[in-house]
Amino acid sequence: MPDLETRLRETLSERAAEAPDAIGLAAGARQRLRRRRTTWAAAVAAAVVAAAIPVGLGLGQVRGGSDPTPDDTAPVASEAPPVTDGFRAETWRDLTLEVPEDWGHGGSDWCANGGTLGDEPRVGRPDTVVFSILCSPGNGYGATIASSATFDPAYASGEVWRYDTEGVVNAQYPDDTWLSYWYDGSDVVTVATPDRALTQRIVDSVTRFEGLDPYGCPPTLGEAEALTSAERPLTLCRYSAEDLLSASGSWTGDAAASRWATLAEAPLADPRSACADQAFTSRIAILDADGYRATAVADGCREGLGIYFSGVVRQVTEAARQVLTSIG
Structure with missing residues (x-):
C-alpha cells in the first residue's frame, strides 16, 4: 500500500x-x-x-x-x-x-x-x-x-x-x-x-x-490562524497550497459537538516528520466560537499528517478524515 x-x-x-x-x-x-x-x-x-x-x-x-x-x-x-x-x-x-x-x-x-x-x-x-x-x-x-x-x-x-x-x-x-x-x-x-x-x-x-465567506472563513490561511472569535461552534476552512480559501463548512448543536469530539479526542500523533519537503495540497483551519483552534494536514507525506492543536498533535483517523473532507 x-x-x-x-x-x-x-x-x-x-x-x-x-x-x-x-x-x-x-x-x-x-x-x-x-x-x-x-x-x-x-x-x-x-x-x-x-x-x-x-x-x-x-x-x-x-x-x-x-x-x-x-x-x-x-x-x-x-x-x-x-x-x-x-x-x-x-x-x-x-x-x-x-x-x-x-x-x-x-x-x-x-x-x-x-x-x-x-x-x-x-x-x-x-x-x-x-x-x-x-x-x-x-x-x-x-x-x-x-x-x-x-x-x-x-x-x-x-x-x-x-x-x-x-x-x-x-x-x-x-x-x-x-x-x-x-x-x-x-x-x-x-x-x-x-x-x-x-x-x-x-x-x-x-x-x-469581499471579506469573510458565508461561514466566516477568511480569504487566506494566515488570517484564519489569527482569528480570536468566530461565528459558529465549529467551522472548517480549507486552504490551498498557496494559502487561498478553497472550501468551507460549519455546524451547530449536536452536529458540531460530535464532530468536535472526533477531532479533539483523536489519539495523539508523533509530531516528527520524515518529509524534508512537505508535499501537501491543502490545509484546514479549525475554528470555534473563540476563533482559531488548530490546523489539520490531511494529505501529503504520511509522517506529516495530523491535527495541530496548540502544543498537541492528534492523528487524522478515518473518522477525523471524514469530518475534514466533508466540506469538499
Whole structure:
C-alpha cells in the first residue's frame, strides 16, 4: 500500500504540473488570458495507478444562443450573502454559491463504484480529483467551478437552456438536463439539474464577495490562524497550497459537538516528520466560537499528517478524515 500511495502522489504531482489551466465548454474554444488562478488538475487510471484530470465541463450540442465573452465586470458584494434554509454555501476563493444541502462533492466520475445518475448531485472545484473512467454521459447532475481562461460561452451568463442529446455521439449530460453557467473573466460555474427552476435558483446565487465567506472563513490561511472569535461552534476552512480559501463548512448543536469530539479526542500523533519537503495540497483551519483552534494536514507525506492543536498533535483517523473532507 505505501508503494501505491507513493506512486499515486508522484503521478498527481506530475500530471498537475502538465495539466491545462481549464477545460473549454464548446468546440473551438479559444484561449482567453485574463486574471489567472492556480488550478489543480490530475488524472486517475482505473486500476493500479491513478491520474487526475480537470472536472469535465463539455456541453456537447447546444442550440441558439449569442456569442458573449467572459469579462471582469461581475459585481462584487460588500459581504457574502447569508445561507438560505435548505441550502448550503459552497466557496472557491472569493466566489460563493448555494446548492441544496443534501448535495455531495465530487466530479464527473459519477458512475464509479456502481453509482447511477439517480445518486446525489455533486459540487466540483478546480482542485477536485476525478477518476478517468469514462462515465456515459460524461457528467451527472451538480455544479462545477472552473477557470474561465479558455471558456468560450454559447449563452449569456445566467441563461438557462435544455440539453438535447439528439444526434450527439458522446453525450456530456443526461438528456433534457437544464443547464446554465455563470461566468466572468476568472471563473465559470456550470449548473446541471433535471429541474429548470432549481438550475435557475443556483446560478442566480453565484456571487463575488469581499471579506469573510458565508461561514466566516477568511480569504487566506494566515488570517484564519489569527482569528480570536468566530461565528459558529465549529467551522472548517480549507486552504490551498498557496494559502487561498478553497472550501468551507460549519455546524451547530449536536452536529458540531460530535464532530468536535472526533477531532479533539483523536489519539495523539508523533509530531516528527520524515518529509524534508512537505508535499501537501491543502490545509484546514479549525475554528470555534473563540476563533482559531488548530490546523489539520490531511494529505501529503504520511509522517506529516495530523491535527495541530496548540502544543498537541492528534492523528487524522478515518473518522477525523471524514469530518475534514466533508466540506469538499
